[in-house]
Amino acid sequence: MEKLPKSSNVWLYQADRELTANEISYLEKELNVFIREWATHGTQLYGAFEVKHNRFLILAVDENKVPTSGCSIDTSVHKMKEIGAKINVDFFNRLNVFISKENEWKKVHISDLKEYPEWTFYNPMIKTLDDLSNSWEIKVKDSPFA
Numbered sequence: 001m002e003k004l005p006k007s008s009n010v011w012l013y014q015a016d017r018e019l020t021a022n023e024i025s026y027l028e029k030e031l032n033v034f035i036r037e038w039a040t041h042g043t044q045l046y047g048a049f050e051v052k053h054n055r056f057l058i059l060a061v062d063e064n065k066v067p068t069s070g071c072s073i074d075t076s077v078h079k080m081k082e083i084g085a086k087i088n089v090d091f092f093n094r095l096n097v098f099i100s101k102e103n104e105w106k107k108v109h110i111s112d113l114k115e116y117p118e119w120t121f122y123n124p125m126i127k128t129l130d131d132l133s134n135s136w137e138i139k140v141k142d143s144p145f146a
Contacts, residue, residue: 001048004062006130013057013091023087034079040072117141
């Protein structure tokens with residue numbers, strides 16, 4: 001991902017639980033192939049992915065080179081649903097989010113975030129790699145959901 005510009009678009013997929021080493025290995029194998037073949041209207045996209053904290057998959061595309069299309073985004077969603085079904089993980093529940101504090105992780109309903117103001121919140125609404133660097137890991141009290 002370090003080769004992509006900070007303006008690259010990001011899609012964040014949050015697993016509904018911590019992923020095992022074997023699941024991460026499977027996910028990486030599948031996505032390495034997917035990224036090499038990912039295209040929009042027959043043109044190769046410039047993308048990358050990263051797994052963070054054994055819970056989050058970040059998929060990024062440099063749209064300055066080739067913009068994504070609805071079909072290419074749908075292809076990535078389909079791929080994530082396929083992977084999720086294979087490893088029995090839901091990557092699409094946006095109502096539960098992860099928070100952490102001092103190596104402790106909790107999955108909480110987004111409406112309960114305000115009960116944890118000092119915990120770190122992993123903002124699912126990021127849009128770019130710049131957002132990932134600057135506003136993904138924030139204190140709950142500084143989030144739009146506090």
